Amino acid sequence: MGAADKLIWTPTKSGDYSTKSGYYSAVEMDRSLNPINPAHAFNWIKNVWATKTAPKIQVFLWKVMQGALPLGATLQRRGLLASSVVCTRCGEEETAAHLFLHCQFTRRVWETLPLSEPIDPSRFDSFSMEISSTPGISCLPPSGVTIDLFPWLCWCLWTARNSRIFENVNLSAIEIGSKAVRLAREWQIAQPLKPEHRALQPISRRSATNNVDMVICHSDASWSSHTKAAGCGWWFSDTAGTKLGQGSSTEQHVSSPLMAEAIAVREALLHAKTLQFAKICLKSDNQVLINALSSKIHPVEIYGLNLDIEALSATFSFLHFSFIPRRLNSVADLIAKFATCNTYSVLPL
Ligand SMILES: [Zn+2]
Incomplete structure (x- = not known):
């Protein structure tokens, strides 16, 4: 009928490009080119995007897992700040596993948490091992936190590390631990009790004002x-x-x-x-x-x-x-x- 041609992006139903479909196409392409990459075995949906936490924390977890967080080891790998890439608390190489699990200071923060059972964070070899472990870390009832505390703890360790380096503000282990509990509880309380089910809107039916003919x-x-x-x-x-x-x-x-x-x-x-x-x-x-x-x-x-x-x-x-x-x-x-x-x-x- 002479209608105009259009460029079509085949991975979406509408034929229009979306960042999401572009991302998945790139991941699929990488998966077929590098099938042994361990990142492909990681369950991103379950361990990151479906985590019961705030969206900004999900993005934060994703950055940690992708090696995109500007930790000392990452900066060194990129050829930056060769002189100051170590942990400011203990002088060891600053990796995600070190900052969130293995540093002596971090272990003191873990000890302040009201956990339902004590956890030694050094038992996790890597960051991905911790967030793949179910059901995460849970708190005792008086804390009011029933969700996994680990994402919030990491967020608070990261922001405390930044305040220490860039603002010269030093938070103690107990301050960081209680901030993680408080933020997790505040977010949890703010969530609606039941997901809202929006009824599908019926398609509007145009009525002809004049039905003759x-x-x-x-x-x-x-x-x-x-x-x-x-x-x-x-x-x-x-x-x-x-x-x-x-x-x-x-x-x-x-x-x-x-x-x-x-x-x-x-x-x-x-x-x-x-x-x-x-x-x-x-x-x-x-x-x-x-x-x-x-x-x-x-x-x-x-x-x-x-x-x-x-x-x-x-x-x-x-x-x-x-x-x-x-x-x-x-x-x-x-x-x-x-x-x-x-x-x-x-x-x-
Ligand atoms: Zn350290």
């Missing part, structure tokens, strides 16, 4: 996964239900049922145009197609077809797409099924 078009398609052939069927009526005409077509090389349904709509509209109908209410039992046509957000699979339909829409004075249940679309279904074994045939009125 309105033509109802029912369309349907049948599709064979074996032959990749589709039969399309449609029929027209006035608002009283009097039949005004019908048509059908057979299509080859159709890749999916959704595509078959979209072709049926396009053919039905082309037929409606030749019959000089101006106001159409088109009904289909394919919810995905109707949603796409109503929202103008088209799945990649039928992008071209839907743009054809959009271009055709402009030639009618009124066109509305609506969904009907399959059981109310049996006539169009029969025409489509009959068309599957026939060649193209638009029947005259």
Whole structure:
């Protein structure tokens, strides 16, 4: 129908690029190139993104795991600050495992925590080993903290380390430990008790102010996964239900049922145009197609077809797409099924 071409990003349904899909594509590419990278075995969703903690802390954990936090060892690896890359408390190499688990000062901070059972942080060889361990570190009831305290503890150790280096503010072990408990409790209290379930908004139905000359078009398609052939069927009526005409077509090389349904709509509209109908209410039992046509957000699979339909829409004075249940679309279904074994045939009125 002469609709404009468009660049399509295939990893998303809409065909539009998103940072998220780009990120996953890059990760997948890296996974296939470096299958033995241990980072690929790490469960990012479970251990980072689904952690019950504030989003900023999730990003912080992700940075630690990716080696993106500017710790001494990281800075040295990047060729920066060769003279001052060690732990300011004990002089050892500053890695994530050292700052959050192994430093003597850190172990004193751990000792101040109201843990339900004492934990020696040096038993974890690495940072990833700690956050992969379930269920994390839990506190005794009076603290009011029921979530894993470890992410908050790391956050407080990190901010205390920065205050010490950049602001010359020295927090004691007990101050850091109680700050972690307080922040975890505050965040926990601020969370809604139950997740909100938002009801799906019904698709707004445009009503024609004037129903005179309105033509109802029912369309349907049948599709064979074996032959990749589709039969399309449609029929027209006035608002009283009097039949005004019908048509059908057979299509080859159709890749999916959704595509078959979209072709049926396009053919039905082309037929409606030749019959000089101006106001159409088109009904289909394919919810995905109707949603796409109503929202103008088209799945990649039928992008071209839907743009054809959009271009055709402009030639009618009124066109509305609506969904009907399959059981109310049996006539169009029969025409489509009959068309599957026939060649193209638009029947005259
Ligand atoms: Zn240290």
